[in-house]
Amino acid sequence: MFSTIINSGSTCSCALIKDGKIITANIGDSRSIIGTSRGEKIRVRALTRDHKPSDKSEAERIISKGGVIAKGNGAGPYRIWRRKDKIPGLAVSRSLGDTVAAQLGVSSEPGKDKD
Numbered sequence: 407m408f409s410t411i412i413n414s415g416s417t418c419s420c421a422l423i424k425d426g427k428i429i430t431a432n433i434g435d436s437r438s439i440i441g442t443s444r445g446e447k448i449r450v451r452a453l454t455r456d457h458k459p460s461d462k463s464e465a466e467r468i469i470s471k472g473g474v475i476a477k478g479n480g481a482g483p484y485r486i487w488r489r490k491d492k493i494p495g496l497a498v499s500r501s502l503g504d505t506v507a508a509q510l511g512v513s514s515e516p517g518k519d520k521d
Contacts, residue, residue: 415496415504415512419454430454431516434498457500457517460484464499464517471511486510 417434430438432454441450459475474487478495486496494506500513
């Protein structure tokens with residue numbers, strides 16, 4: 407017998423390199439970075455940012471859908487909880503495939519970076 411898993415999702419990061427340009431998209435805390443070298447020195451730069459419930463715009467969306475943002479057991483990162491039964495405890499504000507979290511405003515769309 408098969409069962410449906412509704413409290414599970416994934417994060418994602420992807421990059422397209424075309425004509426000397428890099429286009430990235432991410433969901434959750436999967437990251438894209440780029441490293442460049444000049445001689446012995448290596449410089450690393452983030453190309454994406456994590457989607458966390460502690461970010462103001464992310465928190466506004468979650469709270470507007472009835473989600474609660476709090477630290478689990480008073481420790482660790484801020485997480486998204488359903489008020490009545492304290493699930494799913496998700497530490498990212500964007501995810502693919504988590505049905506319960508989606509009901510609480512967790513988005514499956516990549517976020518828009520301002521830079």
